[in-house]
Amino acid sequence: MAHASGMHSLEFKLPDLGEGLTEAEIVRWLVEVGDLVTIDQPVVEVETAKAMVEVPCPYGGVVTARFGEEGTELPVGAPLITVAVGEKQPTAGTGDTGTEGSGNVLVGYGTSEAPARRRRVRRERPVSGASATAGQTGAAGAANGRADAAAAPVDARAAGAAAAVDGQAGGPATEDGPVPVISPLVRRLARQNGLDLRELTGSGPDGLILRADVEDALRTAGRGATAAPAAEAHPRVPQTPGPALAAPGSTTAAPAEVRTPLKGIRGAVADKLARSRREIPDATCWVDADATELMRARTAMNAAGGPKISLLALLARICTAALARFPELNSTVDAEAREVVRFGQVHLGFAAQTDRGLVVPVVRDAHARDAESLTAEFARLTEAGRTGTLTPGDLTGGTFTLNNYGVFGVDGSTPIINHPEAAMLGVGRIVPKPWVHEGELAVRKVVQLSLTFDHRVCDGGVAGGFLRYVADCVEQPAVLLRTL
Missing domain, CATH: 3.30.559.10 (Chloramphenicol acetyltransferase-like domain)
Incomplete structure (x- = not known):
C-alpha cells in the first residue's frame, strides 16, 4: 500500500491483559478508520473474563484499519488497529514532536492526563473503479484479510494524514461524540433491535440513557427486546412463523429458543x-x-x-x-x-x-x-x-x-x-x-x-x-x- 511521503504504519496489537487472561471480546470501537488519535487515547472497549476495560493506543496518528467487528473475540497478540504516523510523532499540548509512542499498553492504564478529544480527518473523495479494487487487494495482502475497512480510501486518508499529523490538514475537523448510555450492553441491545439511540431522551443523570429507556422505547414501538445482549458474531435463532398473518399492531411469535454464548x-x-x-x-x-x-x-x-x-x-x-x-x-x-x-x-x-x-x-x-x-x-x-x-x-x-x-x-x-x-x-x-x-x-x-x-x-x-x-x-x- 502506498503511503504519503514521510508516513509509515504501525500495528497495535491486543496487549497482555495480565491475570492469566489470554483473550478479550470487542464490545465497542471508540474510533473509526480515518480518525486522528493521540498517544494513550482509548481506541476500543473490550470485555475480558475479569472486567470491561478500555484499551489505550501507544501511537499517535491516523487510524488506517481496524481488525474485528464488535462481538468478536481476539487472542492476546492479535492486531487491533493500524495507525499511519509521520516521521515525527505529535506530543500532546505542544508543537514539539518525538519519534516514539508511550509504550503504555497494559489494559486499563494510560497516561495521567485525559486524552484529547478525537478529531475526524476530512475524508477525501473515495477513488473508484480499478483504483478501489487495487487498493483493496493491497490492503488484503497487508492485513491478511482482517481489516474491517476498505483500503482504497486509506491511501487518500494517509495522504491527508501527513498534513494532519504535521498540523497542516486542510478543512475544519468535526466532532463525533457518542450518545451517553449507562452500559455498552444497553447500546448493543438498541443496535440489535434497530433502535436509534439519538432519538431517545435518557431518564438518568444528565440525560444518561438507561436500559429501561431502551426497553420502554421498544415497547412503545410495538416490539420487545428480541434477545438479551449477546455477541453479534453469533447468529440468532430464527423465530417460528405463526399459523397466519399477524394483525396490524400484534406482536410477533416468540422465538423457539434463544442461545446465549457463555463467554466473557x-x-x-x-x-x-x-x-x-x-x-x-x-x-x-x-x-x-x-x-x-x-x-x-x-x-x-x-x-x-x-x-x-x-x-x-x-x-x-x-x-x-x-x-x-x-x-x-x-x-x-x-x-x-x-x-x-x-x-x-x-x-x-x-x-x-x-x-x-x-x-x-x-x-x-x-x-x-x-x-x-x-x-x-x-x-x-x-x-x-x-x-x-x-x-x-x-x-x-x-x-x-x-x-x-x-x-x-x-x-x-x-x-x-x-x-x-x-x-x-x-x-x-x-x-x-x-x-x-x-x-x-x-x-x-x-x-x-x-x-x-x-x-x-x-x-x-x-x-x-x-x-x-x-x-x-x-x-x-x-x-x-x-x-x-
Whole structure:
C-alpha cells in the first residue's frame, strides 16, 4: 500500500491483559478508520473474563484499519488497529514532536492526563473503479484479510494524514461524540433491535440513557427486546412463523429458543463455579439470629452525624472479627502440595449482581478498616461494577466472601464457594418475625445466616463456632467491642 511521503504504519496489537487472561471480546470501537488519535487515547472497549476495560493506543496518528467487528473475540497478540504516523510523532499540548509512542499498553492504564478529544480527518473523495479494487487487494495482502475497512480510501486518508499529523490538514475537523448510555450492553441491545439511540431522551443523570429507556422505547414501538445482549458474531435463532398473518399492531411469535454464548464475564463465572463444585467438598450450616439490636446500633451511628454506615460494612466488620478467632476459614487448599494455606490478611470479597453477570469485587485489607472505610470502599466497588469499570485487580485475590443474597428478597441459600477460597458467609433478608426475647414472645427483626465451607480446611466444630460468633455479634453488637 502506498503511503504519503514521510508516513509509515504501525500495528497495535491486543496487549497482555495480565491475570492469566489470554483473550478479550470487542464490545465497542471508540474510533473509526480515518480518525486522528493521540498517544494513550482509548481506541476500543473490550470485555475480558475479569472486567470491561478500555484499551489505550501507544501511537499517535491516523487510524488506517481496524481488525474485528464488535462481538468478536481476539487472542492476546492479535492486531487491533493500524495507525499511519509521520516521521515525527505529535506530543500532546505542544508543537514539539518525538519519534516514539508511550509504550503504555497494559489494559486499563494510560497516561495521567485525559486524552484529547478525537478529531475526524476530512475524508477525501473515495477513488473508484480499478483504483478501489487495487487498493483493496493491497490492503488484503497487508492485513491478511482482517481489516474491517476498505483500503482504497486509506491511501487518500494517509495522504491527508501527513498534513494532519504535521498540523497542516486542510478543512475544519468535526466532532463525533457518542450518545451517553449507562452500559455498552444497553447500546448493543438498541443496535440489535434497530433502535436509534439519538432519538431517545435518557431518564438518568444528565440525560444518561438507561436500559429501561431502551426497553420502554421498544415497547412503545410495538416490539420487545428480541434477545438479551449477546455477541453479534453469533447468529440468532430464527423465530417460528405463526399459523397466519399477524394483525396490524400484534406482536410477533416468540422465538423457539434463544442461545446465549457463555463467554466473557458470564463464561468465566460459569467455569469458576463448575470448578468449585468439582474440587471443593463443601458443607453448609445455618442459624437464625435476632438482628434487632444491630439495626438499632446502625441507626444510632447514622444519627450521630458523619458519613452514613452501611449494613454491609457492619456485617463485614463482624466477619473480620470472626476470622481473627477462627483463621482456619481464611485460607485455601493447595491441592498439588496437599497443604492448607492460611492467609495473614483478610481480603474480603462480596457478591454483586450486574448487567454483565455476577462479579465479586474484593476489599483489600478489610481486617484493618473501620466501618466508615468499609462503607466507602463497598460503595466505590459497587459503582464500578455497575458501570463496568472494575479492573482485574479489583476482582482477584479474595480470601473470604460475604454474600448478601437478602437483597433478592430470600431468607436462605447454600451458595457455591468462590474458588479457591475456603468459605463464604451468606446473609438473608432481615424481616419482622415472632421471636422469644427475654422469655417473652415478641416481634423482632430476624435474619438467617449461613456458612458454606470447605470441609478439608476444618471440621464442623470450627465452622459452627465461627457462625455462632457471627450470630452473637449480630444479636449483641457490644460483643465486637472486645476486638476494637
